[in-house]
Amino acid sequence: MSQENNSAEPDIYPENEECPGEDPLVFGDELELNQFDGLPFSSRYYKLLKERKTLPVWKVRCEFEDALVNNQLIVVSGTAKTGRSTQIPQWCAEFCLSAQYQHGMVVCTQTNRQQAVDLALRVADEMDVNIGHEVGYTITLETCCSSDTVLRYCTDDMLLREMMSDPFLEHYGVIIIDQAHERTVSTDILLGLLKDILLQRPELRVVVLAVPPMTDKLLGHYVGVPLISLEDSCSAEVVHSNSGNKDYFYSALRLVLEIHRTKEDGDIVVFFASAGEVYCAHSILQRERTRLGVELGQMVPVVLCPGQGGLLPSLTEQPDSRGSRKVFLSNQQGEDMWWAAESVNFVIDTGVQKKMVYNPRIRANSEVLQTISQFQADVRKRLSGPTGKCFCLYPEDSQLPAERSPQILESNITSTVLFLKRMEIGGLGQCDFIDRPDPEGLMQALEELDYLAALDDDGNLSEIGIIMSEIPLDPQMAKSLLASCEFDCVSEMLTIAAMLSAPSCFLEPPAGMTHEAVQCHRKFQHPEGDHFTLINIYNAFKQSQREQYFSAEKWCQDYYLDHSALKTAEAIRSELTDTLNRIELPISEPSFGTKTNTHNIKRTLLAGFFMQIARDVDGSGNYFILTHKHMAQVHPFSSYGAQSHKLGLPEWVIFHEYTLSENNCMRTVSEISPQVFIQMAPLYFFYNLPPSESKNILQDMLDPDGSRNCKEQRAAPDSSDTDSGCAAVPQTYDRCVIQ
Template structure:
């Protein structure tokens, strides 16, 4: 098919690409913009802003390949686009795909474009709606976790990759879409890798579907090697050229040199904002506090220095522009996986790249994450060098001869794949279980994931997804927490366990106190602490927060500030909790009335949590707080911010506890812990899990309890849902008042 680009009338001056209009097997010429007086998507006249933005769009490097891209889209199911952040691919390619689907009158579906960050999905949707001259939430919308802004009129939707992946559980062939764009494929998130693998099979069954993969070089070449040389690869030219300056100093000594360089640049009075890429979000927040103090000490004649923490962990939107704050210079503090968040920042004149990243890598043998400091990839380094405006400078705080890996390591190989295996088992139910991974998971990780799902009763005797496993996959939670949530329905403690699940799924509600106020913050947090453990402390915090929202003439934001708590995190927890409750109602599962504060409820919450977290049990072996973990025979300390870490001198440390998180580091720590009795553990743990525990003194103690006190429920326990049902039949104390911590 020959495609032509012709100049339209003098009214707009845009280029027209004519592609076939296919309806019921016949082709006719379809010209985009044949009558540019009217918007082809809503039928209304274009506004003057549309033409202004159109001029800006035509200056993007991606615009040079518009006709070539549309030609490739017509003749190929899969197209790979290689380009950096400032080329405009994330905003323009989805619009052209919408035009392609419009040419078929959307009979094959609408357009969806994935992002890895929720904030970026929203920002791009807003920008593209503006460029297309339509209303956000109508022709252009977005879907991110806990928030959807779409309608029946939506033809182009931005969403996070995990949102699209979960859609596949109800629409395995993604038949709602005629074109799917996977953006930021070079980041190799777990969700994007799964989509890349599953879409390969979907394309074979849906010849009308179009998939466009947006990536950065050299990761695009790596993708091409996976899909084959027959797949077209379209390379975009970068228009930004920065002067690159490398450091001759140590690669590891970067934090304070980077901040000193920021101040030196500011003193030169050269115009332009600064972007600093550090190793982690924690370093970005620390740098933010330091620069706020140093900026206040600078001479007023230098102009205001405005630090901005811009990274995925930050809630909120981009700050105001330099025009709104005259005589100021913004310093964006960021880290890995945040390069694409600078797509809308046109004022960068300086980039400071430390060349390091701090990642958490999962070790399946001990079921724990280890903190690893390592160099960034060459792909990330190249993206950062091209973020400045023309003529800018990029300071690389590492020697030029430093060897960087070509691409980022896939998150699939660095994360627990238990949720991934549960999802793929769910896809097998829909006859779409084959996933052609770009990098296959390690066999050891796969076996550990299957074993864990088996322990959780998510698999049947044939290794297929059980009924419990199907229900577990409905929840956007870790499988262990999903199993605990199901158990709470049996133990009549749904309200409390849903609150715990929401608080653990949301960002941490505890704010890092300002310098010099650590003691005051700890005293505030002590008021919420529950004697039974951290899980119950989270319930106390959430319940008190919700109560503060109901008080008239009372500001929840001020309340959170006074108690060193994060208002946005608690708001997010509330939204997650509402979503989980909606899923429970949709599945018609029993929801009990809240009963927090009774001993019966406390015991039942522990039982429900142990139904999912029986693999994370530890025992204090010497009375000093050195906990031995039964599953892996490692030892760790309780995190200092835990209820027991802060109140050990008052309450004493429990001998047995279960924990939510274990991190390998110089000082191994277990976080979010609550005390249990060994009898409750024996009651809830599947027998074959117990007998597979490695030999230890702690296991011998449990065996002794089973031999002398365990009978009935404990000995005949099975790993299926019968474990939950039989446990509810155990005699419990009568409900009575429980002395719990409350805010006075």
């Protein structure tokens, strides 16, 4: 900081030389010491410093530092390639150092794991310190920090979880919310809660980094805060398609091959609509690369899908061989992650994205194809720099929405509501959302928490709800894990929870190998259903690790299983075990395979997922979902899907996931007994199920005498399973009032 702002403690960091009135502190013969670790600067530090001073953000350094001294909250407007995500956190670290860290350290949030790691590595290099010491990062299942860490990058959801034990984030003197324009649920909650935290902590500083039009929205939300605007990097040459191209997928692939044949230097980035398209494109390009002439050089397709689990390959890696060209294949998420991809010279933008939009009425996601926002389009145009080219596979006059829709308006917010209820206990007031969640989604979330016994009669968190909020799982799975302590199947439930939280362990088989892959997967199938199959796979994976003469990675390859996904599941299971130990919940010994254990696992699953029950209404796999009366089929990859012709399908099932799309499939399905469902489901949930033939069958089991008296009044059930049922519902079981 400048001496006029903090004359008692002059800044000795040499890079401050451009701010007037500041002189670096020199030791001996121009020996300059790094004030963060006390060691002399290396030659690389000065080389990087010269590069940093060319960044657009450097022009506003003094303005930013003055604003940081005089304001609690600052909004910075600028794209990723302006240097905002690397330089501003360093200046904030100097600000905290000037106060001897009396008010805490610096934390900078990111919306994806890879960028948090890449930025931490880059900034540690620029600050000339060791990663994991003065600069560190925290992402899901991985922490690289120490007691010496003064600047930490982390994902936004990890900072939220940190608030469970530190509601006012008193460990930090400066909080930087990067990529606010991505509008993730976690970032929006942080922006809402920080407004209240700033009132409680006048010494705290908050810096929000975003791009227009999000910056305008932030200025309206936080009244009277300064805005610092950065010069945008120049856009590349932009080439638009002359007509609306519905065949964008194959047009993009043809364009990749055309660019490669020109032999122009530079890597290529292609933005597809979904992860499924990315993997399909990767398979096609892998096949096509073998047909290209040697004189064209090697073309290396690389999958980059943020949010698909695991860390992505580094964007700054050198090509595999001289003359090779990387083709990065990505979906719509996290355009900002390309800040380090200096080798990119071509961008192909399909202009569309597939999103999962949650419908609270049916408690399910719907897959929606829509155009990208204008700000996403603008970011993509700048990725290749002023010398590159951006090919937009849509007309120049296309009407794109101005900004990305907030995820909090399109997601299941039950976990969010559980977290906010926990924050109320910690002393935080209401979350002042930039865009308030839909009232229907909010009521559905409160109703679901009430069904799960997470709320008391006053609408506050119950004791069960408090424990559920400690477990880093969605509320339904957290409730099931709690129930497993009662039913002595904790070990098995930990495995199920970990496998369902990790990416899918099933690999997409190469062309022509589908039958072999199905045969390999069939070896793990369990007659009781997919949840049990996942336990078989995990146990077999652990066994392969114990076999010293056999490589676990090779074992996964032989059985068409994803080694990285199983390693992620292993790490998640370990974290969940640590959580249960920390909150002193009992962990029973594994007894998988016994009849009692199988029965207990099903009861445990029903304790959390009783809202996800379906019945085969005609014996041919047409399942009627009781909560919203939609019809669905079992996913072809399910063990039931593979063996339906041999063994037949169960009448009643519990499922983990249902998506409203072209095939309306249920994923991860296991057989259950309707009697056990009645036993485990809360009665006030059961009596609020919509009328249907399936509900009548259950009601006959629950109250056969009472049901017999109504039978004559019922209409005959039809094939759609929408019989109106008996109108007389006991008054005791009316829908409970959500406070």
